[in-house]
Amino acid sequence: MHCELCLTEHPHDVACGGEPWTQVYLSTGDAEAPPVDLTGQTLGSYRLVRRLGAGGMGTVYQGEQTRIGARVAVKVLHPHLGRDESLRARFYAEARTVNVVGHPNIVHIFDINEAPGGLHYFVMEYLEGVPMSHLPRPMAPGPLVTLLAQACDALDAAHRCGVVHRDLKPDNLFVVRHAGEPPTLRVLDFGVAKARRPHPGEDETAAGIVLGTPAYMAPEQSAGQPVDGRADIYALAVTAYYLSTGQLPFERGQMVELALGTGPVGAPPPHLLTPGIPPALSEVLLRALSRRCEDRYATALEFKEALLLAAAQPLADALASETPPPRSHTPVPSLAWLDTEGPATEPNALTPPLTWVARVRRRSGTGDVEVLCTELSRGGLFMCCADPFPRLFNRLEFTLLLAGELVECAGEVVRHVDAAQAQTWGMLSTGVGVQFINPSARLCELIRRVQPHRLTTPASTLMRAEVVL
Template structure:
């Protein structure tokens, strides 16, 4: 069997030269102004590191080509050629390739956008149809942009699609590893090709790829069809190997929640002959958009059934959580005053002069700078910004000393971001030149350990600051904190808690100031408490009864909570409300009379009023459920019910 690291079979007892070894790790080494913090993963082509710009905390991904591949001129040149082609692919759903240059040990490195989030292969599948459509829609948006530039991915799989969040709290899909398939294909010898060896993730490779034929964008659409099938059913259509000639089972037969229309769309994407599939990513997207009960939008994560919350779950449109609403308000400029997100606004040392190569043909122009450390500074600039990771010339002057060198662009501050910060637009740069660092240290009066170095207190994380501010609004409401509906089932609660904790854990991996780290820990404990409150029937039933949430009480009863266990809670509940029981009984009696007289809608209203006063009366609740099911032909699990005296 071919090695999973380099796609080549090795003799028994020999190790793969491309497999990752902790001893060979580049962790702790520098790549220009960036520090390689940790290994994100190691694959067939290279090892990917999380790289950080220490003064600002800005993070990148750096892919280092495996040494055994870097030693092959054809592979090395193809690696750099693909990087040049991909720098022009700029799309919100593609993890950008920013630069390619020599890295530690002289190995070719790709500097890329760091896409934080969960890989599709780690999502708790199967997902609701609306979510499947939304995620595929964003991935297809990325493929449409790439195919328009003549770029074919060639290895779309559930492992190189990541689901994360953008700065506004919207869910954002990122497609990774464009160009990797072409580089690896260049590494195959003629003998390996003659033996039928191909590059890619076996479960996602299109039939024409297995046959060694020329492929186009329709191979990517096939692979995304496999991804959609997995998201919708929790299974791969053909297992982990080659397709063969068997047709995939219709998804709606494996998972009843899948609409037949969505099932037909996925099966067309999985057609063995390319001409029988969708002709383009746009056509695939349009077919998904026509599936009843779902709606797609590449920019907004909404479905016709509900709104996707901060932590990726669906809540009813009329029950959107305060946290979700607050995030929407912030995205549209309706945000209430909260903790400010500080922008670059610390004045430069008096007497420091700076000229940057930002003019035409890198002409040096004088700029206003701030947030100066011995490692770099923020430069105000209203014109076009040079690409991230680009090198620009700089001239520094202070008290008669002049230093000229190059600096790396490590961050952009756009006009929109500057407006939100009430600050200035521009760019952050960092130096590798010791002469520049010494001059800046002289201007700052810094001795010993440079300010802004790895041991300095990091700057507040803007994304986390927004999350903490919004979470504070709903901290005491476990439903709102988890983005759960009032009638959420217990499995759904557990999944939400797990997803939320994973999201918070990702923040915990960042360099955070002490105050934010403490606030993050408080939020984590609140999420765990919310999980305990809503995840155990006896704890939840009392919580929901006090808050008049009939749907939640119903869930607890459905979960097997017996009358004997509920009755002590009911007794305590009614003792605290001396007149409630008699009023509730009178209302229930009226409801029974109306039911006998076949005025069923009015009877339901009286029953709901009675249960608002005595929500732990399980016999009444079951009767109400049964009548509601018979008259309205809805699920036994209640949606929130509105009554004149309470809102459930």
């Protein structure tokens, strides 16, 4: 299913497709023109095969390049809006904005044109998958944080270019799925994005236009005040809250109070609504939902790091106090996959490492702990967790999903990476290095199968491991 572009069929409805959105966008004072279906027509070298959805500014079609048959998505400005020069400028600004940012987690736009009859359109990559609004709720924290981290990378790239999205919501976060490949995320619909202007008062927003989706809008945005990247962080936190609990953090009546009031309006902590959510993750989301933008995370990357650490916290809480088995004082073994000659090169913040989710069994037998892992190799892996760490030489038993297959693993903690070391080596998280103990032939085979994919896939792809125990 392709949902670019995440346009709703009924943008004024309070509930559409089961999700409580209200999209407010355009008021020109004219009666709305009847919808125009262009299915079957050809715009330039693109034939419109089927209609995918429509929103306030335009309609999106699945298209086909007539010469080579390549599938594309074509977004066409509503004909009755194309007569307005300012609205045409805003429509084209979306394409320019996306291409200025140019990030692998943002949908790619590669053509823009005008067809006879005053039809304005641009052409995007065609994505196979579903928007996050179509994923089952509540989502498990591990997979959710994996996708949110990619959204943070895309937002950081946009914010560095001076672009604020201003309409983030589950419908505009698209999970791309291809057979045999891990899911990846694309941020869609920059139609209401706005670049920060070098001169005060210079703004393309026309009078009479209210942009955004109220349930996801930061208080300062709802109040019509200037916004920066922290408004996007707020919207992403609302999205995370909704997907992790199945409900929005604030009722409709609280939205006005958030925008205009000054007193605290607190959302219920997510872990009280969904017991599987780590309390640390609740704290991260509630901070990102702060009424005052100064109280939120300053950047999308700071928000991302907090999300990753919060998702990893249960490992430290569950394992830090456990006693390791008797062991002679053997030096910590050297692992090629962790050792470096001096500080590692600082990684590109926009290309995080591949990440897996593992379930680690407690030694007490009282349940499993979900933890994010990186640096998978035939020797072992790195488990992201917060200090206090499980002790050196502690044996861990856990399950991974590699190449679509569940595989049981045993490992031994052989290295601690504290905050200072993580900063020196350019790592995104503190944690522990785990060396495999007697890895099975099947585990080695699955790792060999994953490694070529890891070498040829853009590093911004985060691999998700569904672990079912």
